[in-house]
Amino acid sequence: MDVSVQSFPPATEVKRVGLLGAGVIGAGWATHFLRHGYDVMAYDPAPDGDRVAQQLVAAAWPTMERLGLAPGATPDRLEFAPSLEVMAGRVQVVQESGPENLETKIAAFAELDAALPAEVILLSSTSGLAMTEIQVRCRHPERTVVGHPFNPPYLIPLVEVVGGRQTAPEAVAWAAEFYRTSGKHVLELEREAPGFVANRLQEALWREALHMVATGEASVAEIDAAITEGPGLRWAAMGPCLTFHLAGGNGGM
Known part of the structure; x- marks a missing residue:
């Protein structure tokens, strides 16, 4: 250097x-x-x-x-x-x-x-x-x-x-x-990772959303509502890891 x-x-x-x-x-x-x-x-x-x-x-x-x-x-x-x-x-x-x-x-x-x-x-x-x-x-x-x-x-x-x-x-x-x-x-970040962290997580959700639409399991509107009216509200305050940890009851997951 x-x-x-x-x-x-x-x-x-x-x-x-x-x-x-x-x-x-x-x-x-x-x-x-x-x-x-x-x-x-x-x-x-x-x-x-x-x-x-x-x-x-x-x-x-x-x-x-x-x-x-x-x-x-x-x-x-x-x-x-x-x-x-x-x-x-x-x-x-x-x-x-x-x-x-x-x-x-x-x-x-x-x-x-x-x-x-x-x-x-x-x-x-x-x-x-x-x-x-x-x-x-x-x-x-x-x-x-x-x-x-x-x-x-x-x-x-x-x-x-x-x-x-x-x-x-x-x-x-x-x-x-x-x-x-x-x-x-x-x-x-501790080291380089493809998509960093947030986009990597978004991509995982996006892949599953596309799969559900393609298989007819849910519509685009239903998938969006499932997030905005459901876990998305919790994730904004706690994130997915803490959400699941608290859902585990005494001692967490």
Whole structure:
């Protein structure tokens, strides 16, 4: 590793967040960080990326006002960079939220890695790709970390954090502290796993739902109602493991 972990700035002192990609997820991150009082600079290569992001943030902002804003929080603190290089020179951390395509992620991280100082942590919103694969062309892979949110990031607290094979443990810890400071609930994974945790669990339920529809055992509407009017309410408060543990009676399961 070419960079000393001591060179990472304190996560609690970050004030300026960079975003690569300002679509639905990127704009959702922008809304979250803006609400919590950060300055945000976004770069999106799409011709109408700036306009779309501004519309998405504006649509969500009344809800942010009702939930409560950090001192000085305003959508006016969102800027758009004319290039990745301009953004790289102005921010203290970058959250990448580009298309969920491995080659696209590899290229984006290689470009970010080349443009940013070695002490700037690079975060990816990938919903299932391994950071070990994304970081292969980075000169400083030790500072690359997955920070997978759930949509919309400004409403759903969870962010799953995990590094790749070449990621420094200190970078993972830094990312977790940064997200907690920004108001997220962090699930720090011990190691990479396909689909991380939450999507892995969702996929298991989704497979069974598709099977039941295909075999005529239940309709789409019935399956949705079975969750929203049943265990989904409990899971939101306790999760499936605690739910079954408590159902086991004295001593649990």
